Amino acid sequence: MRHYDEILAIAAERKGGVEATLSHVHRPKSPEELETIPEDRWLSEMARHIFQTGLSWGTVDKKWPGIEEAFHGFDVARIAHMSEDWFDDLLKDTRIIRSGAKVRAIQENAEFILRVHNERGGFAHVIATWPAETYMDLLDWLKKDGARLGGNTGAYMLRMMGRDGFMLTHDVVARLIAEGVIDKAPTSKAARRAVQEAFNTWRAQSGETFNRISSVLAQSIDA
Missing domain, CATH: 1.10.340.30 (Hypothetical protein; domain 2)
Known part of the structure; x- marks a missing residue:
């Protein structure tokens, strides 16, 4: 899979520069x-x-x-x-x-x-x-122990409350597929583990939040 900087460059080319790509991403709250x-x-x-x-x-x-x-x-x-x-x-x-x-x-x-x-x-x-390294487990916990918090519902809730995390939107999944991380929307344990590992790698490469990485991945895909 590509280095985070390469994906950021793709998104920046589409969106008119790095600053434009990153400007609207909200800062997550601290613990x-x-x-x-x-x-x-x-x-x-x-x-x-x-x-x-x-x-x-x-x-x-x-x-x-x-x-x-x-x-x-x-x-x-x-x-x-x-x-x-x-x-x-x-x-x-x-x-x-x-x-x-x-x-x-x-x-x-x-x-x-x-x-x-x-x-x-x-x-x-x-x-x-x-x-953060097991964020996908947090989403799975909300789905399993909560009510109607599966899909992207739990992830959107966490994002709005200020918890740093990634969103598996259509565009993010498309980028993950393009990078060979998964071959379809991740539903199996193996696929979800692969997604977590990919985000952990990009986080280590960039020092960025999952919020920002998720946004960059989404913006790197042609709408």
Whole structure:
């Protein structure tokens, strides 16, 4: 596979220079910053991405103040212990996007966060201290133990919360295929391990964040 600098050069040629290629990439938060994020904000961001599936961001953004209100600011303990009466009331509440499966997933994620809090010293602590070298395992953990956090949902949630990570978008997967890392979207353990190793190599070569490497890979592909 190509050295990171070669892929950056491809992206820069397409985008009008290195500065233009890198200018819009957000700086991830430090582990110390991540650890200060309250658990209700993690649940809120999970919920935002769960509600967004199949809808436009504009629809979700418009309803978001009402959703926050209906879920009592995403109080983790309160939602984890949601009664069936509250669940039924939410499905009638016009402030939210009324999907029983999505509301149940939010409750299950509240249970997940609460369990991690009790067993591992805090959800934010686990996210903040998870080694970058095994980031793919973090995504797999969210998918396995959380609800509706598979695909790119968990990765987008982490990105929005400030955790450094890579996104396996269509363009990123296309670049990984072009570099011979994988031959299709990575679903097997072997393929996902190969993706992690490739990103670890590019990170070692460049000293860049996964956020930036992921962006560069995506921009190196013709749209």
